[in-house]
Amino acid sequence: MKKYEDNARVFKALSDSKRLKILDMIHNEEKCACVLLEKLDLTQSGLSYHMRILSEAGIVNFRQDGKWTHYSINEKGIQEAKKILDDYL
Numbered sequence: 585m586k587k588y589e590d591n592a593r594v595f596k597a598l599s600d601s602k603r604l605k606i607l608d609m610i611h612n613e614e615k616c617a618c619v620l621l622e623k624l625d626l627t628q629s630g631l632s633y634h635m636r637i638l639s640e641a642g643i644v645n646f647r648q649d650g651k652w653t654h655y656s657i658n659e660k661g662i663q664e665a666k667k668i669l670d671d672y673l
Contacts, residue, residue, distance in 0.1 A: 586671065594665045597641035602626065603634050607643070607657070614656035616649075641665070 597603060602624065609615055609623065621631055635655060638644040642661035646653050 591668050591672075594641045594643070594668055597637050597643055598665070600634070600637075603638055606634060606638065606655075610644070610655050610657055614654050617653045617655065620655070 605624065606620060609620060617628070617631060617635075620626075621628060624631065626634070635644060635646065635653070638655075639646055643658055643665060644661070645656045645658045648654075
């Protein structure tokens with residue numbers, strides 16, 4: 585049975601150019617929010633907003649290290665996103 589709301593959350597996460605750029609930046613390695621902020625035209629609250637959407641969709645992992653958050657790709661979430669896309673196409 586398809587979970588339409590969960591599936592829509594994944595599609596929403598992938599439907600923004602800034603979030604796609606973030607995924608490209610963390611594709612090969614974990615990055616600190618401070619590094620992402622240096623390379624993106626976003627405020628800290630703007631980055632937090634986008635990362636929350638990616639995290640809630642299960643696409644991104646995060647961990648706290650002192651005052652900074654570090655982000656990485658959630659491989660299981662990416663595989664699930666691919667499966668969801670395949671189910672519709």
